[in-house]
Each structure stands twice: as structure tokens, then as C-alpha cells.
Amino acid sequence: MLELEARAEPSRLMAWASPLLAVALMLVGGLAVFAALGKDPVEGFRVFFLNPVKDLYALSELLLKATPLMLCAIGLAIGFRANVWNIGAEGQFMLGAVAATGVALYFGDAESALVLPAMVLAGAAGGAAWAAIPALLRTRFNANEILVSLMLVYVAQLFVSWLVFGPWKDPDGFNFPQTRMFAEAATLPMVIEGTRLHFGFAIALAALVAGYAFINRSHAGFRMRVAGEAADAARYAGFSATRMIWVGLLLGGAAAGLAGMGEVAGPMGQLTDKVGSGYGFAAIIVAFVGRLNAFGILLASLLMALLYIGGEQAQQYLNLPNSISMVFQGMLLFFLLGADVFIHYRLRLRRRGT
Amino acid sequence: MPIPYPPLQPDTAAGPARLVLQGISKAYPTVVANHDIGLVVRAGEIRAILGENGAGKSTLMKIIYGVTRPSSGRMFWEGEEVAVASPAHARSLGIGMVFQHFSLFETLTVVENVALALPGKPALDALARRIVEVSERYGLPVDPRRHIHALSVGERQRVEIIRCLLQDPRLLIMDEPTSVLTPQAVRKLFETLRRLADEGCSILYISHKLDEIRTLCHTATVLRGGKVTGECIPAQETPASMARLMIGKELPRCEHDARQAGSEVRLRLAGLSHAADDPFGTDLRDLHLDVHAGEIVGIAGVSGNGQQELLRVISGEAPLAEKFPVQICGVEAGRLSPGRRRRLGMAFVPEERLGRGAVPTMSLADNALLTAAHNQGMVAAGFLRFGRARAFARRCIDEFDVRCGGTAAAAKALSGGNLQKFIVGREILQAPRLLVCAQPTWGVDVGAAAFIRQRIIDLRNRGCAVLVISEELDELFEICDRIAVIAKGRLSPVRAARDTSIEDIGVWMSGLWPGAEHTAGAPLATETPHA
Ligand SMILES: Nc1ncnc2c1ncn2[C@@H]1O[C@H](COP(=O)(O)OP(=O)(O)OP(=O)(O)O)[C@@H](O)[C@H]1O
Ligand SMILES: [Mg+2]
Numbered sequence: 001m002l003e004l005e006a007r008a009e010p011s012r013l014m015a016w017a018s019p020l021l022a023v024a025l026m027l028v029g030g031l032a033v034f035a036a037l038g039k040d041p042v043e044g045f046r047v048f049f050l051n052p053v054k055d056l057y058a059l060s061e062l063l064l065k066a067t068p069l070m071l072c073a074i075g076l077a078i079g080f081r082a083n084v085w086n087i088g089a090e091g092q093f094m095l096g097a098v099a100a101t102g103v104a105l106y107f108g109d110a111e112s113a114l115v116l117p118a119m120v121l122a123g124a125a126g127g128a129a130w131a132a133i134p135a136l137l138r139t140r141f142n143a144n145e146i147l148v149s150l151m152l153v154y155v156a157q158l159f160v161s162w163l164v165f166g167p168w169k170d171p172d173g174f175n176f177p178q179t180r181m182f183a184e185a186a187t188l189p190m191v192i193e194g195t196r197l198h199f200g201f202a203i204a205l206a207a208l209v210a211g212y213a214f215i216n217r218s219h220a221g222f223r224m225r226v227a228g229e230a231a232d233a234a235r236y237a238g239f240s241a242t243r244m245i246w247v248g249l250l251l252g253g254a255a256a257g258l259a260g261m262g263e264v265a266g267p268m269g270q271l272t273d274k275v276g277s278g279y280g281f282a283a284i285i286v287a288f289v290g291r292l293n294a295f296g297i298l299l300a301s302l303l304m305a306l307l308y309i310g311g312e313q314a315q316q317y318l319n320l321p322n323s324i325s326m327v328f329q330g331m332l333l334f335f336l337l338g339a340d341v342f343i344h345y346r347l348r349l350r351r352r353g354t
Numbered sequence: 355m356p357i358p359y360p361p362l363q364p365d366t367a368a369g370p371a372r373l374v375l376q377g378i379s380k381a382y383p384t385v386v387a388n389h390d391i392g393l394v395v396r397a398g399e400i401r402a403i404l405g406e407n408g409a410g411k412s413t414l415m416k417i418i419y420g421v422t423r424p425s426s427g428r429m430f431w432e433g434e435e436v437a438v439a440s441p442a443h444a445r446s447l448g449i450g451m452v453f454q455h456f457s458l459f460e461t462l463t464v465v466e467n468v469a470l471a472l473p474g475k476p477a478l479d480a481l482a483r484r485i486v487e488v489s490e491r492y493g494l495p496v497d498p499r500r501h502i503h504a505l506s507v508g509e510r511q512r513v514e515i516i517r518c519l520l521q522d523p524r525l526l527i528m529d530e531p532t533s534v535l536t537p538q539a540v541r542k543l544f545e546t547l548r549r550l551a552d553e554g555c556s557i558l559y560i561s562h563k564l565d566e567i568r569t570l571c572h573t574a575t576v577l578r579g580g581k582v583t584g585e586c587i588p589a590q591e592t593p594a595s596m597a598r599l600m601i602g603k604e605l606p607r608c609e610h611d612a613r614q615a616g617s618e619v620r621l622r623l624a625g626l627s628h629a630a631d632d633p634f635g636t637d638l639r640d641l642h643l644d645v646h647a648g649e650i651v652g653i654a655g656v657s658g659n660g661q662q663e664l665l666r667v668i669s670g671e672a673p674l675a676e677k678f679p680v681q682i683c684g685v686e687a688g689r690l691s692p693g694r695r696r697r698l699g700m701a702f703v704p705e706e707r708l709g710r711g712a713v714p715t716m717s718l719a720d721n722a723l724l725t726a727a728h729n730q731g732m733v734a735a736g737f738l739r740f741g742r743a744r745a746f747a748r749r750c751i752d753e754f755d756v757r758c759g760g761t762a763a764a765a766k767a768l769s770g771g772n773l774q775k776f777i778v779g780r781e782i783l784q785a786p787r788l789l790v791c792a793q794p795t796w797g798v799d800v801g802a803a804a805f806i807r808q809r810i811i812d813l814r815n816r817g818c819a820v821l822v823i824s825e826e827l828d829e830l831f832e833i834c835d836r837i838a839v840i841a842k843g844r845l846s847p848v849r850a851a852r853d854t855s856i857e858d859i860g861v862w863m864s865g866l867w868p869g870a871e872h873t874a875g876a877p878l879a880t881e882t883p884h885a
Binding site: 213217225226229232239 | 670671693695696702706710712713724727736
């Protein structure tokens, strides 16, 4: 009889092996899905997993997709470490995009080198401001930040729609729900010529390094880790819970806002009502698959980007619905949660009756 | 198969072997906690396990109870070889255990916690009545409806014991069950244990209180460095001779000379009143106390009489609405955070060491950062200086003789007494101006307890003000210059320790001190004291 038995202490090996195991199981599951849909699994594998990395351009597209995931996930990880559950990065992402768009539209065609830096600041501030609402409600009225931040996503979506259908609609845009295209000075430069990989990628990498330094090296990060591990010890040591809620939410919001800025000032070049494309939610998965640490998040965001692009490829070449990538994301999370059980438990074969 | 018996014990414990261990070993990466241990426990025997902090006592008990798996060795239960897979398995065999570090669910009530340990799904109402019944019979008062997180450590310990007794075990393992019980509660518990033993229950009993072992236990096994180093009949030994067996040398004594306290007030409670956050907690009412530089003031009392609330108010974990009732080093500190109070020169040893005084999963170096970061210059420009944290943790380990795998060892991997030594060391080595200490020697072995007390006295000799809150009257009389009693949230007058006696303080502990306002006939929240 197979039995789960609690380990004396959590296995470090499994903590690292579990994401790899989850990826492997997802691959196997994916092949089965292709077979079940009547596609050649080998061909499916090639299109889904190899096409996104087949040449420089494909790789640049992969990194482009990974950029907002990285940014959102590293910000979220800081709060998650202290048990501050910001689920609304998606909304903060949109508000960052809105604030950056506001700056771009305000400057219009002005050729100033200050436009982009101002947009970066505005994006971070917009995201942080949106995250400040759950922080305020939590610290003042003890309102659950999970619900508040989540509900604010929908408010943010409606706000964006109102802007692009109303005051910010491009007068020459044939009534499409979108703003004017940004001027040259309000668009992020490219990292690699001839691709769409913009400077936001460098910002995201820098954010990962900063996130690593904050979580692992700074006193503030240490306080947050203590609060997440043992709340009583944090209170005993005098680490302010209120401050941690603010820091966790504001940093998460600012990072998501930056990601939103990168989208409008990068590949989109304008604000549309489709700006929120799920990066903020996917980043929650990325943060956990990446074990809430910077290096893990780097790998996990690349993996998640691969799933997105693989899905698009499968739609294009295999005639499968785009939602196939959601199936893969779901499988990944499912297998990860399953494999994580083995961090704390091991499987044992036991004779009946003992 | 035949089980080789060691020579029979000469006294009462000659029943059939209930539990036999052969060659039990347990190796951890950094230390061999148990090495080739043999042990026989007979029906109706009360056997003590003696040993210094880190000798491997808890590890051995956890192996018997199925919490930890031995690296090698065999275990026989009532003549049959068993491999205990889990605590649930152990309970089904008839083994019960009271843990040194409590294993209660904080967010659940007492009765819910008890229900979880029992097979099936017992009805909570009936179970609550049984708990009240058992707790009254055994002199361990608890209210089954209260939540665990609101209980003091003394009360939690009562819950652990009651939970275990309700399972009608045939082998009862008690890992330091009395470390925070009052003398009266201990006496009642011993009556219970003797009765259980007479009915045939075997008991494995761990304690650092050697006189307890002498009065209770039939036999004793001595562990040192994970090995069995001897056996004895406690009734035929003195506490000093047992201490020698345990630590291999004479027991050090503390030197406490009378001294003139300084005039500077380092801690003043000026009419402190505070309503407890928890509905079952104790409200503090109009407390007045001065602790001067260069003196040790003790507060005695039965756990659950407001000690917890008082400590939280002094430490800043429960800040007040007003500033003046708590004054630290001349500053009105009632509203300051614990961190700000530390910067005024206060250090604090809390009663729970795992989870409050230390983060279980973090290393000792990280745990040094918990309270010593600013005081010891471990932060520069907002970033941590790990080298300094490690160096400070190493100093705590060296100077307080903490037996562990080094500064990288996780706090939860330390034996209970060693973690206590580390935390006390961390607070004392910050050279505080005011030290507030709850149960400073809880679970610490006799040698280390004497050492910690001496370090507290040394600190006072260097001019630090010390407030000690403890339930151990012997300890308070050994180190304190002045003593007060807390009962039902009120504080008695403070007396010079040499002008009073353990008996007087025992009476005061029920709230009956000269001039105390008490309504005649009102039932006391506490056990009545021995008079
Ligand atoms: N999970 C663990 N990982 C590594 N080492 C451990 C672990 N648990 C215990 N140890 C080590 O095993 C040794 C014995 O620990 P144990 O808790 O059995 O001591 P003890 O005799 O109960 O001491 P105390 O009187 O302080 O409670 C100690 O050196 C301790 O550091
Ligand atoms: Mg122990």
C-alpha cells in the first residue's frame, strides 16, 4: 500500500527539483493532449516548444513576453514573502500604463529626452497608487487585501475602457477604442535592432537584481521574511506590520506599473482597452514557480513566456485554439502543487496491517 | 524472539518489560543525537531520563513516539518488534506524549485541540465536560473554550498534559512537563502520575528539576552526548550527586552578594492599567513598580495572572494609548514600538523561545539579526552585514556554551535548553541598561541554569537593571534583590528578598497580601496556594 509520510524536515532537494519535475510532467501531459486532439505529438512539441526558440527573432519575442512577467513577479514576491497577498498586479499594471500614457499624450509630439524618464516614474507611481488603496484599507480598517486588490482589477479595466472610448480616444482612429500612437520620444528604444525587444527588458533585469538585493541583503527585506515565517517573532523584534503591508503593496504596485508602462511605450505604442492581457495574474504563478526568489523568477518567467508563445504558434500552425496555452499553464501549476507535496512528505510502500 | 534483559532493578519496577529499545541511534548531519541506546521500561515503572541540554533526551522520546525515525536500532513494544511510523500509530499502540515544545494548534480552542488527538470524531460538548472533569480531578485548571494563542505557556502545558491523560495511555512520555507549572500543580500531577503507575501505566519522565525526579521516579537513565552513561535509583541519590552524574563534574553555585542598588530608575510602572485584548486574558490594574540600576527585581505568580499581558506592555508588543505608565530609562515609553524601546537600552527575553524569541526556520546568525541588528552594527545603509551577524552569533554560542551545529544551524534544530541559552546570550551580550526576562532558565539543565543566573547577576553587578518574571520561587529567591507578586492583574508591594520567605510569597500568590483589596469569598482564578 502506498502511503504519504511526513518528512522530519522539508527536503531542500525537492524544493528545487519540484519545479523541474512539474515542467517535465507538463511536457508529458502536453504530448498526451496533442495526441488526444489528433495531432502528431512530435510535431506538436516542435511547434509549441521549439518554434519559440528557433532563431534570434523568436528568442527576442520570448524575452519581450517575459519582460512584464518578470517585473510583476519580482514585485509580488517581495510582498508574498511577508504574507502580504497582492492579487491585483493586473490592475496596477493597467494603472501604470494609464499614467505613462497620460504623460505621453501630455507631451504630444514634443521631442524631449525627459519624456521617457517621466513616463517611467509615472508608470511606477500609477501602479503604486493603485496598490496604496488596498494598503490603506488593510492598515486602517483591516480589510482583506486579497479581495480589495482583486476587485480593483475590474475597476481598473473599466477605467481604461472609459478613457479609450472617451476622453483619450484617437480622433483619427476610426472610432477604435485606442489612443493616438505615441511620439518617437515617448517610445522605448530597442535593445536589439530589427526586433521588438525594447529597453524595458533591461529595466526588468535590473529590477530582478534589485529585488534580489532587497529580499536577501537588505534589513527591510529581512524584516519581511521574518514576518512571513513567524509573525510573533516579528512583533517581538518590533518590526512594524503596518509598514510591511505598505512596503509589500507599494513595491508590488510600482513594479507592476512599470511593466504596464513598458507595454504601452514598447510593443503597443499606444493605450488600448486590451492593455491588460493577464500578465498580472500569470505573474502570481511565475512568482510561486520561481520560489519567490529572483533567479527562480527569471527562469519561471521565461518558461511562462514560452507557454504563451507556444500557444500562439499552436494556433497558427496546428490549428489549435489559443487557449491551449492556458491548458499548459494550468497543468504547470497543477503539477507544481502536486510535486510540492513531496517537499514535506515522502512516498512509502508499506505492508498492509502494520 | 527472546529479548535480552538488563539486570533487574532492585525496587518496585520489576513488572514485565513494556518497552525495550536496542541499539537505537540517530545521526543528524552535524551531530549524532543518539548513539547505540538501550533502554527497558517495565509496566508500572516511572523512569527518569536525565541529561544535559542537547544530551539527546527529546530525540529519543520522539523516536519512541514515531515523530523521528531512528537511523538504526530496534524497538519492542510489549514483547513484539514494532517500527512506529507516526504519532497516530504510537497512540494506537497506547503511547502518549507531552512535548517539550508544545504541539498545539494556536488558532483552535482547547477542546478542538484535544479532539484532534483522539480517534474518531468526539462530540465537542461532551469532550469539554470531560476536560473540565479531568482538569479538576488532576488540579490542572483550564477553560476548554479558550483559544490556544491566548494562553500563557503554563496554561498550554496544562492542556498538553490533559490531552495526553484523556487518551488512557499505557506508556506516558513526559518531556519536561513541569517546567512552567506551579509547585501545587506539580504536586497534584505527581499524585496523578503515581496513581497511573500503580494502575500499571509506564512513565518516561524528563526533567531538569532533580528534586522532582527524586520524589517521583523509581529509576533513572543518564544520557550524556547521546550515549547512556549510567543508571541510578534517584531515591538513593542527592540532587548534587545526580547533577554530577549528568554533567560529569561538580555543580557550580551562583554568587549573589548583597549590594546597594543605584538610585537611577530604569523601569517605572506608574499606575499602569491595561485591558487585555483577549476576552479570557487578565486585565492589568494600577501597577506601580520601580526597577533601579544595579538591582534584580523578581515578579512571582501563578501563570495566567497577568504576566503575559504585563510583559507585552513592557516590551511594546502591546503598546498603550498613553505614554507615562511605562517609563524606560527616564523616557515615557508607553506608546513606543519594541524597536524604539530597545534603542533606549532595553533587552527582552520572552517566554516562548521558538516562534517568538527566535524564528524556527532561520539560522542562528539570522536570529542574531532579529534583535541585535542595530545595537551591534549589523546594518549599514539599510543593508545587512552578515559577517557581523555571524560573529555575534558565534559569541553567543561560545560565551553561553550553546551546543549546536554552528551559526548556520536553524533555530529549530537546537535542543530546547540550548536555544534558551542562545536567546538569553543574545540579549545579555547587547549590554542592555534594562533587561526584562521571562522564565530565564525554562528547560535549561542544572549546570546551565546556574550559569545563566550567574550571568544575570553579573549584569546587575555592572549596573544593569533587571526584571525577572518567573514561576520558580527558588530561582527568584536565588537571584533577586527585591520580590513582588502578581495576582489577578494586580501587583503586591515589593519586598526585599532577604526580609521575606518562600512561604510568605506563596500566600501572596493567591492575592492575599497586606493591604490588598479583595472581595471576600470571590473565587480566585488561581489554585489556592500551599500555606
Ligand atoms: N532536526 C534536527 N536537526 C539537526 N540536529 C538536531 C535536530 N534535532 C536535534 N538535533 C541535535 O540533536 C542533539 C540532541 O537534541 P535533543 O533535543 O534530543 O536534546 P535534549 O537532551 O532534549 O536537550 P534539552 O534538555 O535542551 O531539551 C542536539 O545537539 C541538537 O542540536
Ligand atoms: Mg529536549
